[in-house]
Amino acid sequence: MTAPGVESAVGTGRAAGERRLHPVTPFRRAWAPVAVLTGWAMHDPNQAQEQLTRLTATMALGGLAALVTAGALYGFLTWWFTYFAVTESELRIRTGLLFRRTAHIRLERIQAVDVTQPLLARVAGVAKLRIDVVGTDKKDELAFLGQGEARRLRAELLARAAGFAPETAHEVGEAPAHELMRVPPNKLAVSIMLTGATWGSLAAALVAPPFLWLATHSVWTVLATAVPLLGAAATTSVGRFVGEYDWTVGESPDGLRIDHGLLDRTHETVPPGRVQTVRIVEPLLWRPLRWVRVELDVAGSANSVLVPVAPRAVAESVVARVLPGVTVPGELPRPPGRARWCVPLWWRGYGLAVTDAVFAARHGLLRRHLALVPHAKVQSVRLTQGPWGRLWRLADVHVDTGADKTVTARLRGAEEAAALLREQAERSRTGRRTARPDRWMA
Numbered sequence: 001m002t003a004p005g006v007e008s009a010v011g012t013g014r015a016a017g018e019r020r021l022h023p024v025t026p027f028r029r030a031w032a033p034v035a036v037l038t039g040w041a042m043h044d045p046n047q048a049q050e051q052l053t054r055l056t057a058t059m060a061l062g063g064l065a066a067l068v069t070a071g072a073l074y075g076f077l078t079w080w081f082t083y084f085a086v087t088e089s090e091l092r093i094r095t096g097l098l099f100r101r102t103a104h105i106r107l108e109r110i111q112a113v114d115v116t117q118p119l120l121a122r123v124a125g126v127a128k129l130r131i132d133v134v135g136t137d138k139k140d141e142l143a144f145l146g147q148g149e150a151r152r153l154r155a156e157l158l159a160r161a162a163g164f165a166p167e168t169a170h171e172v173g174e175a176p177a178h179e180l181m182r183v184p185p186n187k188l189a190v191s192i193m194l195t196g197a198t199w200g201s202l203a204a205a206l207v208a209p210p211f212l213w214l215a216t217h218s219v220w221t222v223l224a225t226a227v228p229l230l231g232a233a234a235t236t237s238v239g240r241f242v243g244e245y246d247w248t249v250g251e252s253p254d255g256l257r258i259d260h261g262l263l264d265r266t267h268e269t270v271p272p273g274r275v276q277t278v279r280i281v282e283p284l285l286w287r288p289l290r291w292v293r294v295e296l297d298v299a300g301s302a303n304s305v306l307v308p309v310a311p312r313a314v315a316e317s318v319v320a321r322v323l324p325g326v327t328v329p330g331e332l333p334r335p336p337g338r339a340r341w342c343v344p345l346w347w348r349g350y351g352l353a354v355t356d357a358v359f360a361a362r363h364g365l366l367r368r369h370l371a372l373v374p375h376a377k378v379q380s381v382r383l384t385q386g387p388w389g390r391l392w393r394l395a396d397v398h399v400d401t402g403a404d405k406t407v408t409a410r411l412r413g414a415e416e417a418a419a420l421l422r423e424q425a426e427r428s429r430t431g432r433r434t435a436r437p438d439r440w441m442a
Contacts, residue, residue: 021145026072127150294310354420375430
């Protein structure tokens with residue numbers, strides 16, 4: 001069997017059990033020749049303008065017809081030579097006309113199957129199936145399938161990944177989900193307005209262009225600066241609202257399901273047992289309302305947000321579902337008072353608590369971040385101490401997780417840090433021995 005992501009040559013015939021994508025798929029790639037021509041024109045606009053002035057109306061219409069024909073043919077051929085099939089042990093995706101590629105995705109290595117629907121796909125009644133596989137950085141995808149077929153295939157893949165027999169996986173269907181929380185649009189809008197990044201981007205977009213105009217009197221310089229700044233401001237405000245609109249978290253046997261999006265609708269799954277770190281983020285202006293944001297580090301998955309905004313009590317109840325048996329620590333002792341000589345004022349934002357289930361470290365004075373790492377997910381523990389830290393008998397303890405992330409307890413006493421290093425190594429070994437298996441629908 002070929003490992004995920006490995007390419008292999010296949011014959012030209014269509015194997016038994018293989019299926020094609022939805023007939024609307026050719027329109028997905030028909031624009032590729034147009035994109036190539038547009039990229040050339042933007043790369044050398046003077047040359048493009050010169051070539052356009054030489055064209056007659058007949059030549060322009062003929063070129064447009066040839067371009068449309070080439071786009072349609074390209075889209076049709078990419079659809080015609082793309083097949084997928086679910087076998088007893090793998091999902092096989094075969095693509096390519098001249099250069100064939102076959103992706104062999106082992107079912108037991110599937111850890112997330114997400115259904116996404118861009119705006120035009122929702123209008124056409126189709127959906128994209130994205131598959132997270134352990135050991136690969138990119139996602140394989142099937143774009144597009146009929147909306148109903150995408151959901152049925154997703155349910156079948158999750159059932160097969162959970163260990164159901166092939167003859168019964170079709171009958172399992174999509175597991176029912178119980179809604180845990182939903183973010184109202186008005187609360188989401190208020191939370192975005194109370195975020196410092198929103199106002200910082202907007203202020204930069206409004207203040208920088210006038211100063212550049214006074215300094216250069218160049219319209220192009222102002223536009224080259226203002227457009228990216230306005231884009232950044234829109235991304236941190238309108239873009240975030242559109243992406244996180246109607247955020248819903250539900251619980252099902254195959255993990256926590258997340259549905260969100262105003263224009264592009266996304267249906268994601270947080271794989272059970274694959275969460276490496278949970279971060280509870282508390283911006284300064286949210287504190288009077290006791291609102292928090294919950295983010296995730298999931299091994300091999302792009303899922304990074306669990307709750308965009310919610311009251312702290314609600315957020316902690318959701319955290320308890322994604323990390324069973326974990327209670328968010330209430331008190332996190334600060335570093336010793338002598339830490340003020342290493343990091344004046346900001347040392348007050350650091351904190352550490354170790355429970356039977358998690359290693360919890362906090363940092364940030366204005367925007368607080370509390371990271372929770374289950375002991376079973378700790379891959380390594382390190383202690384670092386610079387010359388200034390040695391002078392004040394302080395050290396940092398770093399905990400590395402399976403998602404290539406590091407959580408750090410900063411400025412702990414040297415004796416405390418050394419003891420924490422030894423104890424955390426033992427807690428991690430014990431946690432891995434007693435951890436539940438990472439199985440779907442277990």
